[in-house]
Amino acid sequence: MKRKLFIFSLLSFVIVSFRSVNEIQFEVPNSFPKPVYNFSKNPLSENKIQLGRALFYDPILSRNNMISCASCHSQFSAFTHVDHALSHGIEDKSGFRNSPALMNMAWQKSFMRDGAINHLDAQSLAPITNPVEMDENIAHVVAKLQISKLYPQLFFKAFGDSTITGEHTLKAISQFMLTLVSANSKYDSVMRKQSVFNEQENKGYILFKKNCSMCHTEPLFTNDEFRNNGLKIDTTLNDYGRYRVTKNKADSLKFKVPTLRNIEFSYPYMHDGRFKKLSQVINHYANGIEKSKTLANELQKPILLTANEKVDIIAFLLTLSDKSFLFNPQYFYPKEIFSEATKN
Amino acid sequence: MLLSFIAFTNAINAQSASTIGFSFAYGSRVLNIDDSLNLPNDSTFLRITELKFYISNIRFLKNGEVVLEEKNSFHLVDANQIIPNQILVENKQNIAFDEIKFDLGIDSITNVSGAMGGDLDPTKGMYWTWQNGYINFKLEGTSQLCKTRNNEFTFHLGGYQQPYYCLQTLHFKTNNSSTMNFKLDVQKILNQVDLAKTNHVMSPCEEAVILSKIVANAFNLLQN
Known part of the structure; x- marks a missing residue:
């Protein structure tokens, strides 16, 4: 009986240690x-x-x-x-x-x-x-x-x-x-005050906060919500996005706002990959918005950007690349x- | 060994548990999966090839109050099983009840809680993948009424979000019996469906909600 008890307690010790030794705490940046x-x-x-x-x-x-x-x-x-x-x-x-x-x-x-x-x-x-x-x-x-x-x-x-x-x-x-x-891009090190933006990146960051961050919210660079970002529908696909799931007309043409982290490497862009370059994406928001009933509130007013400002925003977006x-x-x-x- | 197992389960039944059983019928006939029903005066050559559903959240009531609930109460019932579909619910203190309630399907919280094991394991084939969520109820078969490929009809009913929330709560008065046998009459379902028009429902939608209510009404508690 004693021996059995001993084996039982040994076993439970092994099981408990198996758990505690192996468990890892998830680190939140x-x-x-x-x-x-x-x-x-x-x-x-x-x-x-x-x-x-x-x-x-x-x-x-x-x-x-x-x-x-x-x-x-x-x-x-x-x-x-x-x-x-x-x-x-x-x-x-x-x-x-x-x-x-x-x-x-x-x-x-x-x-x-x-x-x-x-x-x-x-x-x-x-x-x-x-x-x-x-x-x-x-x-x-x-x-x-x-x-x-x-x-x-x-x-x-x-x-x-x-x-x-x-x-x-x-x-x-x-x-x-x-x-x-x-969570270890140049942007992150700037926020941790371990690095600084150059002049162009800094201008880009100011423009980004004014025009983009309502949906691409820091620090994840997405608000994790669904928006119609004014893309003209591709009639070869007829993809109405979120509507397909909810069958609610108010969700027509809405897609999940993606993160912009590592955007330099994750081309092509948009749900149907229609843009190969970041400059095309910026041009879409500045000049290409298609008005429709479900267009995002954030895009109702036109985003006015000069050619230089567009380049500044791209310079900022490149600071979101995380080589590590x-x-x-x-x-x-x-x-x-x-x-x-x-x-x- | 088998005999002693049966004796053992019987002992549980008698003393400290309630047994909930399910059987399947088409009107007055016993329903067997894959058998042609050969109904008289019927040229539709009806055949049921799959009938599976979830029973969950089993609770017992006395004077309208819940007196006993099964923990982790999720059961997949499959008409295509040789072993009878029986659920044993422990009732160690022999609590008296006059009503039983259970849900047909899987609740919303479980639907948004990630991967589950046991009867809820996605390998059980009761899970949607492109738009995730549990299938509460599956009924598949063939009928000449369906002008579809191989005359097939497929009803996969589910949906955990409004307005297409499909879960149904069933309740039956009972006489404190330790054994309760439920019969699902598929004729009651198909009598209310125009198979020529409605033969494929496989995602959360209004038809799925309507059909779920029809299915819920096709269960009967057999009197002992």
Whole structure:
């Protein structure tokens, strides 16, 4: 009886230490608000983050085992799909929107250009299932992971259970995405008073605060809301944005306001990738606004900018590039995890 | 082993739990998934190929007051199961009740709370992906009335936000019985649907709300 008790208390000690040793506190950058994501339901741990990183880079999530999350979300472009106005997935099939850049996910209330997804954990299901993205289903993904050499042990390390579930798969991918925090640009160091803007950047910042920051609110550079930003509808796509989700006419042509962090690298721009250059974006706001019933209040008055002022704003936007994010080795392809699997 | 398990569950039933069971019918006939119903005077060749739904938030009442609630009360009921669809709710103190309430579907808060396990795991196939949220109720089949591909009809009902909130609360008076068997009569649903016109409802919308109410009215508590 005593021996049993001893083993039991030893076991519970091991379980408690497994939890406390592995749990990681999510670090909120100084100027950032409280995260939206509820970490108490999915506490971060190094093993879960690494499992999520492996899943993010593994094409096993797609029907033909060829497309991974990283196919459309590559780190060097702030985790979006460069060069293509509309991102393409399995068998080069084209989607109908430009993939969003992934960063600062913990502060987002909804996901996708139209906010169709209400929680980060549910986000990955959309590309996994979409017939032009990965064309798989989560039950089959779980079955493939379960018979793989690599994943039962990674899930065991992460969740203490080698039986793989949809819940654990999605939570692990969330964990990796939650670590994609960009808060170390020149702008951030200026705000921390460790650096200064040059004259042009400073002029640009003043113009930005006057004309852009109502929607692209600091420090996340988005208010995380939906706006019609006056783009003329592309009749080859007829994408009415948020209306598709709510079926409410007041939401017609509204799209989620994207962050401007790392904008230098996340081209092309807009939900349909219609602009390749930042100068085209600025010209749209200065000269190209299409009036319609749902046009954002913030854009009712014209934004008047001289040619020089447009360049100043771009100079400021370039201070939002965060090299320590774009080249952070913690986000790289997890060579070491995958090579471990081929060794065994 | 199996016998002792049955004996064990029976013991729970008798002393400290309530059993809620579900069966499926088409009018007076037993409904079996994938079997042609071969109805007399009917040329529609009706066949039900899928029937699954969530039952949640089970609570028992006495004189209108909740006296017993099941914790983590989420159950996926699937008509295509060999094992009878039975839910055991613990009632250790043998609390007396005269009414049972439960929800058909998944509440809003759960719908916005991320990935869940057990019967709520997205691998169970009751989850929308392009616009996330639980499917409360699935009914699929074929009928000659549907001029669709392979004469198929598909009803995936759900929606957790107004104005397309689809969750339905069902309540039944009961005589404090430890076993309650509910029957879902699919004929009651299809009698109110013009399959020639309405045969595909697969997202939160007004039709989904109307159909959810029709489905809720197709449940009956069988008297012992």
